[in-house]
Amino acid sequence: MKVIVVGGGIIGCLTACMLKQRGVDCVVLERNTPGHEASWAGAGILCPIHPWLYPDDFSRFVDDSLMLFPQLREQMEQATGVDIQYIESGLMIPEFESDLVSHRDAALAWSRKFNWEVEALSVEETMLMEPSLNGAQLKSSLRWPKVSQLRNPRLLRAVQAWMRQLLIPCVENCHVDCLLESSCGVTGVQDSKGQKYEGDAVLLACGSWSGELAEKWGCSLPVKPVKGQIVLLHGPVGTLHHIVKHDDAYFVPRSDGRVLVGASMEYVGFKKGNTPEVVQALLHAMLRIAPGLKDAEIEHQWMGFRPGSPDGMPYIGPVESRKGLWVASGHYRNGVCLAPATAVMVSRWMTGEAVPEYMHSFLPGRISTASETLGYPEF
Numbered sequence: 001m002k003v004i005v006v007g008g009g010i011i012g013c014l015t016a017c018m019l020k021q022r023g024v025d026c027v028v029l030e031r032n033t034p035g036h037e038a039s040w041a042g043a044g045i046l047c048p049i050h051p052w053l054y055p056d057d058f059s060r061f062v063d064d065s066l067m068l069f070p071q072l073r074e075q076m077e078q079a080t081g082v083d084i085q086y087i088e089s090g091l092m093i094p095e096f097e098s099d100l101v102s103h104r105d106a107a108l109a110w111s112r113k114f115n116w117e118v119e120a121l122s123v124e125e126t127m128l129m130e131p132s133l134n135g136a137q138l139k140s141s142l143r144w145p146k147v148s149q150l151r152n153p154r155l156l157r158a159v160q161a162w163m164r165q166l167l168i169p170c171v172e173n174c175h176v177d178c179l180l181e182s183s184c185g186v187t188g189v190q191d192s193k194g195q196k197y198e199g200d201a202v203l204l205a206c207g208s209w210s211g212e213l214a215e216k217w218g219c220s221l222p223v224k225p226v227k228g229q230i231v232l233l234h235g236p237v238g239t240l241h242h243i244v245k246h247d248d249a250y251f252v253p254r255s256d257g258r259v260l261v262g263a264s265m266e267y268v269g270f271k272k273g274n275t276p277e278v279v280q281a282l283l284h285a286m287l288r289i290a291p292g293l294k295d296a297e298i299e300h301q302w303m304g305f306r307p308g309s310p311d312g313m314p315y316i317g318p319v320e321s322r323k324g325l326w327v328a329s330g331h332y333r334n335g336v337c338l339a340p341a342t343a344v345m346v347s348r349w350m351t352g353e354a355v356p357e358y359m360h361s362f363l364p365g366r367i368s369t370a371s372e373t374l375g376y377p378e379f
């Protein structure tokens with residue numbers, strides 16, 4: 001069997017590795033260079049923003065994915081020598097007097113249901129752990145000690161090194177354009193230079209660009225870009241210990257003193273670049289929530305396009321009525337967190353093995369109910 005994987009982000013590359021490990025021949029076709037879009041730009045938080053807002057099948061998928069990370073990290077590190085800086089830094093959600101929404105009850109109920117270790121902390125306990133937070137406004141906090149993070153550029157480097165070891169070819173500067181089909185089904189793709197790539201199946205894994213490509217191929221896949229800007233601060237090591245999330249912003253402390261401040265949610269199509277208004281809003285939120293970071297140096301800023309879906313959930317599985325066409329896309333805010341389970345499930349499914357029942361909630365042909373809190377609001 002040969003699979004043509006279209007898109008060299010974390011989803012396409014990791015799925016190619018899992019397919020190859022199952023003895024499937026594959027090639028990854030990438031428009032530019034692999035791993036330079038959303039998968040590079042993300043914050044590397046290994047936990048959805050507000051998992052309690054999603055259907056239970058989503059949480060089941062998250063749990064399966066997170067379980068795969070420690071082994072995957074070890075396997076990749078052994079094979080490639082790249083340390084992805086997978087760290088169990090924990091996650092804290094502080095509650096302030098001025099908050100418009102309280103996640104407390106729903107978050108605690110969800111944590112009990114899915115067996116996630118969680119602690120409810122007083123102001124004093126919170127400030128002892130995170131003295132950079134705004135203690136004057138703080139009411140309480142929730143802390144999940146087992147939540148982890150990783151560094152995206154390192155993850156991408158590791159996955160690409162792993163692909164080379166597994167002898168998976170990656171064709172760069174290959175802008176896939178057309179789907180090739182015969183009366184028996186999909187037979188491959190053709191790029192914008194007219195080069196054909198033939199195989200038994202095609203996996204569409206183009207992140208934010210999957211929606212427009214699918215439309216060109218006559219399929220409906222409502223994936224659209226949601227721009228996210230991030231500001232990188234550099235302060236002394238230990239200014240912040242946990243990933244801190246709030247409705248207005250999140251902060252992700254790296255082990256070298258860097259702190260990511262993210263991320264905007266912008267529905268502006270594929271308009272690139274960082275903008276003063278958004279960067280300023282992120283920094284304002286940071287000063288309000290964690291004033292202890294005020295002396296950190298602004299080191300860098302960047303942005304990326306999340307592959308948004310109407311209900312915030314990915315599209316994974318075979319496309320009905322297009323034999324041989326598969327999709328793994330629309331992972332929105334959770335593509336890094338969900339990459340291991342996506343890759344494993346797709347590789348099993350494509351090779352005829354059973355997948356858990358919950359995977360049917362992510363089928364590309366499903367009717368997605370738009371949710372303004374979770375998904376892309378304009379569908």
Ligand SMILES: Cc1cc2nc3c(=O)[nH]c(=O)nc-3n(C[C@H](O)[C@H](O)[C@H](O)COP(=O)(O)OP(=O)(O)OC[C@H]3O[C@@H](n4cnc5c(N)ncnc54)[C@H](O)[C@@H]3O)c2cc1C
Nearest residue numbers: 007009011031039042043045176207228304334335336337
């Ligand atoms: C600011 C920001 C913060 C985020 N934070 C987190 C987080 O903390 N945790 C988390 O889990 N997720 C996070 N995400 C989401 C996560 O990054 C994405 O869901 C994930 O990277 C999607 O991976 P992908 O491989 O589907 O897409 P991408 O990484 O975008 O890869 C798609 C690839 O397809 C290629 N392509 C497109 N069109 C074509 C074509 N026609 N032919 C060939 N190749 C093509 C592109 O060039 C690209 O390389 C964040 C995203 C952003 C932007």
